[in-house]
Amino acid sequence: MTKVVVCGALGRMGTTIGRLVNEAPDLTLAGGVDVRSGNFFGVKVVEAARMDALLAEEKPDVVIDFTVAGAAVENVKTAARHGASLVVGTTGFTPEQRGEMARAIEGHVPAVISSNYSIGVNIFWQLLRQAARMLPDYDIEVLEAHHRYKKDAPSGTAKTILQILEQEVGEREKYYGREGMMERGREIGVHVIRGGDIVGDHAVLFAGNFETIQLSHRAYDRSVFAQGALKATRWVKGKKPGIYGMNDVLGLA
Numbered sequence: 001m002t003k004v005v006v007c008g009a010l011g012r013m014g015t016t017i018g019r020l021v022n023e024a025p026d027l028t029l030a031g032g033v034d035v036r037s038g039n040f041f042g043v044k045v046v047e048a049a050r051m052d053a054l055l056a057e058e059k060p061d062v063v064i065d066f067t068v069a070g071a072a073v074e075n076v077k078t079a080a081r082h083g084a085s086l087v088v089g090t091t092g093f094t095p096e097q098r099g100e101m102a103r104a105i106e107g108h109v110p111a112v113i114s115s116n117y118s119i120g121v122n123i124f125w126q127l128l129r130q131a132a133r134m135l136p137d138y139d140i141e142v143l144e145a146h147h148r149y150k151k152d153a154p155s156g157t158a159k160t161i162l163q164i165l166e167q168e169v170g171e172r173e174k175y176y177g178r179e180g181m182m183e184r185g186r187e188i189g190v191h192v193i194r195g196g197d198i199v200g201d202h203a204v205l206f207a208g209n210f211e212t213i214q215l216s217h218r219a220y221d222r223s224v225f226a227q228g229a230l231k232a233t234r235w236v237k238g239k240k241p242g243i244y245g246m247n248d249v250l251g252l253a
């Protein structure tokens with residue numbers, strides 16, 4: 001049995017993950033953490049200030065975090081202090097926050113950190129890498145769309161897309177939306193849509209003369225992220241301390 005605590009328990013992802021953990025025969029939901037206390041799926045949710053006490057009492061194997069960047073950094077430090085393995089899905093970290101998390105994790109606990117836990121997106125990233133390698137002279141545009149409540153923009157997934165493109169076609173300037181008179185250069189255009197209940201759409205357009213290629217992924221339900229996070233939870237327990245990606249979990253590395 002793998003004992004799990006979910007941070008961000010009362011949020012959209014936390015609730016979906018809590019439900020799936022509760023239904024999984026090999027996982028035990030030991031509790032949740034959020035900004036206010038409550039209950040989810042028959043276990044208690046404590047306020048963030050009481051996370052230390054919850055981890056001391058429940059001794060979970062894995063802490064899953066889907067919160068906001070500032071909170072996630074603190075939750076990672078607390079979980080690492082208690083020796084819990086980590087699955088971090090929160091996005092929007094600054095490089096400094098990433099560094100802070102790495103210092104808490106390296107040499108102490110194993111952690112999977114991914115901007116997207118969907119299996120489809122992880123395959124999409126592989127296909128994108130191949131396409132970018134073969135199309136270095138095409139104009140490139142990145143498009144993403146999410147629900148009206150998403151706080152960070154562009155999405156963590158879009159940032160990973162930009163990282164992959166940069167690794168394959170070299171560093172290029174990024175234009176976040178376009179307005180006014182301008183000539184197209186070697187930049188990568190990045191376009192963000194926020195509205196309604198869109199779960200998560202990402203597309204990369206490669207445009208040449210007389211042809212375009214578009215790679216795209218659409219998530220229809222956030223359970224695809226939650227199922228991936230559960231896969232990572234099962235995988236991370238017992239691994240050597242360090243930071244891993246979904247590539248490692250899925251054997252794509």
Ligand SMILES: NC(=O)c1ccc[n+]([C@@H]2O[C@H](COP(=O)([O-])OP(=O)(O)OC[C@H]3O[C@@H](n4cnc5c(N)ncnc54)[C@H](O)[C@@H]3O)[C@@H](O)[C@H]2O)c1
Pocket residue numbers: 007008009010011012013014033034035036048066067068069071072075088089090091092114115116117118152156222225
């Ligand atoms: N990696 C992925 O596959 C993936 C998929 C979907 C969403 N996300 C990311 O996950 C995060 C959460 O997304 P969401 O849609 O569930 O957001 P949400 O706003 O619905 O939920 C976030 C929850 O975190 C709680 N929270 C805030 N501070 C906290 C703290 N200090 N301790 C514990 N809980 C705290 C909030 O009260 C809220 O309930 C975002 O960063 C989002 O971009 C990642």
